[in-house]
Amino acid sequence: KQEELLKLRDAEDVTKDGTKVELLANIANLEDLDSVLTNGASGIGLLRSEFQYLGRENYPREGELYRVYRQVAQTMGDRRVVIRTVDLGADKQANYMNLPQELNPAMGNRGIRVCLDRKKMFRAQIRAIYRASIYGNLAIMYPMITSMWEVEEIWEIVEDVKKGLDQREIPYKDIPNGIMVETPAAAMISSELAEKADFISLGTNDLTQYVLAMDAQNPQLERKFDRHHPGVLRMMEMVIKSTHEAGKKVLVCGELAAENVMIPYFLNLGVDALSMAPACILPARKIVRNLDLRKVEEK
Numbered sequence: 001k002q003e004e005l006l007k008l009r010d011a012e013d014v015t016k017d018g019t020k021v022e023l024l025a026n027i028a029n030l031e032d033l034d035s036v037l038t039n040g041a042s043g044i045g046l047l048r049s050e051f052q053y054l055g056r057e058n059y060p061r062e063g064e065l066y067r068v069y070r071q072v073a074q075t076m077g078d079r080r081v082v083i084r085t086v087d088l089g090a091d092k093q094a095n096y097m098n099l100p101q102e103l104n105p106a107m108g109n110r111g112i113r114v115c116l117d118r119k120k121m122f123r124a125q126i127r128a129i130y131r132a133s134i135y136g137n138l139a140i141m142y143p144m145i146t147s148m149w150e151v152e153e154i155w156e157i158v159e160d161v162k163k164g165l166d167q168r169e170i171p172y173k174d175i176p177n178g179i180m181v182e183t184p185a186a187a188m189i190s191s192e193l194a195e196k197a198d199f200i201s202l203g204t205n206d207l208t209q210y211v212l213a214m215d216a217q218n219p220q221l222e223r224k225f226d227r228h229h230p231g232v233l234r235m236m237e238m239v240i241k242s243t244h245e246a247g248k249k250v251l252v253c254g255e256l257a258a259e260n261v262m263i264p265y266f267l268n269l270g271v272d273a274l275s276m277a278p279a280c281i282l283p284a285r286k287i288v289r290n291l292d293l294r295k296v297e298e299k
């Protein structure tokens with residue numbers, strides 16, 4: 001069976017009726033790069049950059065961040081790599097940051113909220129990504145957005161970083177900047193967010209826990225944690241629709257993107273890309289290639 005799947009490594013991600021989708025990989029460290037290539041991913045849809053910040057004594061330096069992004073860009077060549085700026089806080093704590101203990105970490109200071117409080121750290125990462133951009137096909141996206149003011153503040157920082165690079169004549173590409181929609185507030189303002197962003201990425205893991213108001217890590221809620229709750233599905237449909245109305249692409253990451261039943265569902269909604277664990281790519285490709293959306297609609 002594995003041999004049969006491996007034959008699909010270079011096959012196109014297209015359904016029987018000709019609908020195209022990009023199947024991208026989620027990675028959480030450099031060791032994962034191998035499996036991205038062996039599983040024939042069209043690119044990396046989510047590089048979780050936390051590994052660069054965790055399990056160490058101090059903030060990583062810009063040069064260190066840059067070298068990793070350059071290596072990933074060079075390895076992937078023309079294939080797209082979406083780097084998510086660091087999503088610290090909640091269950092991912094770096095001791096050197098001395099973030100205060102929180103009663104409700106999942107609802108607390110995490111992701112972009114922390115980055116906008118620690119601008120020096122945030123700028124270093126954005127600068128490192130832009131410096132590496134000339135070596136491949138990079139994009140950036142920002143996690144845990146809830147409000148327009150955050151996006152405005154990020155765009156100002158990005159412009160300022162680019163200006164700094166211009167002044168020092170450091171080359172970079174004008175790479176796409178995307179917004180993650182993984183809070184209900186962001187989903188409700190997704191039209192406005194999509195207007196401002198180059199693309200939208202649906203973070204289904206966090207969106208589900210915040211729509212259900214259930215901690216995804218609480219074992220007592222395991223059986224009640226309904227990943228296919230109509231509230232979650234309707235909210236995702238709304239985001240996909242409003243993003244397309246704004247003329248932008250929508251990528252889905254998070255565990256739902258790799259589920260057998262969800263792949264036809266997302267394709268039917270016109271999702272542009274699905275990003276998943278590398279091991280899920282070939283099975284997903286098989287599903288995509290056997291799918292006929294004309295038949296899905298008739299059901």
Ligand code: PEP
Nearest residue numbers: 182203204205206253254
């Ligand atoms: C998500 O929330 O769906 C997501 C992709 O981010 P993470 O799982 O890293 O929180």
Ligand code: MG
Nearest residue numbers: 182203205206
């Ligand atoms: Mg998330």
